[in-house]
Amino acid sequence: MIRGQCLCGAVQYQVHREIEMSILCFCQDCRQAQGSVFAWNSPIPKQNFQLLQGADFLKEYFHTHQKARVFCMNCASPIYSYRLDLPDILRLRLGIVIEGDIPAPIEFAYTENQPHFLCVAAE
Template identity: 35%
Template sequence: MLSGSCLCGRLAYEADAELEGIAHCHCRTCRKAHGAAFSSVAPVPRQKFRWVRGEEVRRSYESSPGKFRHFCAECGSHVMAERIAQPVVLLRLGCLDTPARCENQRHIWRSDGASWYDPKAVWPELPEGLMAR
């Protein structure tokens, strides 16, 4: 089972599913919504997804026709996205609380990617939040 929640913990979900694929989306809309170079998402079957708390803080934004991004009104975390007619919902993996692994990953919408980020570049990795100069 997968579980996830927003930054403040008021909005949470569960999904009786495994991660079968991960997409790191570089489209302009995902970059703007998350304030990052890309958004990592994974589809899970709609019928296996459920909200477990936070209905009072859950808000939605229709970012393109038929696509709804669900987020917490308290802390702003984007938690899940969906197209109503699709059989899957997209979990925003930055909000995943369950440890998970998935070898099936890809970058999508690279044609729309941030000019300052190249996923092929190798950069130093630091164990914690120290900014290298």
């Protein structure tokens, strides 16, 4: 099982299965949304995600008409994103996991935007 929480602790969740894969995305949208050089995500079945507390702290931002980014409106920690055309999948933000095993990334997206000093993705 995976447990996670936002920076302030208002939003807490658990995932009722192990994370099977993780992805690093270097696209400009993910970089801006994370405030970092990449986003570290895992697609998970929505049915395995359980919000333990903080539903009233969740805020959605639709960056496109299909994709929402969900974050804590108190501390701004990104929690997950979802797409309207993939209603059964959440893309969990792995930087806020506090308990459980996360596998090393096996997929690297938009590596052309990867900073030259960072050597994490095969080219």
